[in-house]
Amino acid sequence: MNCLQVARVLQSYLDGETDDVTARRVSAHLEDCRRCGLEASVYQEIHNALARRTEPDSGAVERLQAFGASLLSDPPAGDDDAERGTTPPSGA
Template sequence: MNCMQVGRVLQSYLDGETDEVTARRVAAHLEDCRRCGLEASVYRELHDALARRAEPDGGAVERLRAFGASLMSDPPAGDDDAEHGTTPPAGA
């Protein structure tokens, strides 16, 4: 899996909602990709922090929504495949 594919299923994976094959592929990618591993770590920390609160305050919820929207609208610069050495050869 590449970074974009993992990004599409990361939340479902972290929530335990992916099938076994997808879960294995995501886990393997997270072990190899520092950026995606960091993103997964941030999601886990956010989840744990929200779970500790009885009721999240409205401001925190709005900031979290805005952060999530920014992740969806601002793709990272660069080529994910090139970062992992999987760019097809020229002319392929």
């Protein structure tokens, strides 16, 4: 397998959702490819950290909800220039 092929199935592999042949091929690639091996390690650390949490941090949930709401709201005043690809004259 090459890096692109591994990237496509890495999360499924780490979750134990790949067939045996694919799992062996991904495992062999991860042993030989430092970059993909490091990426898999990071994913595994994130997975383990999330698994240790019993309930989400309420402050983090509130911040995510506020961020999501801000994405749905109208852009702040002045952002319409950026959307049109224009910039205000200098000194304005």
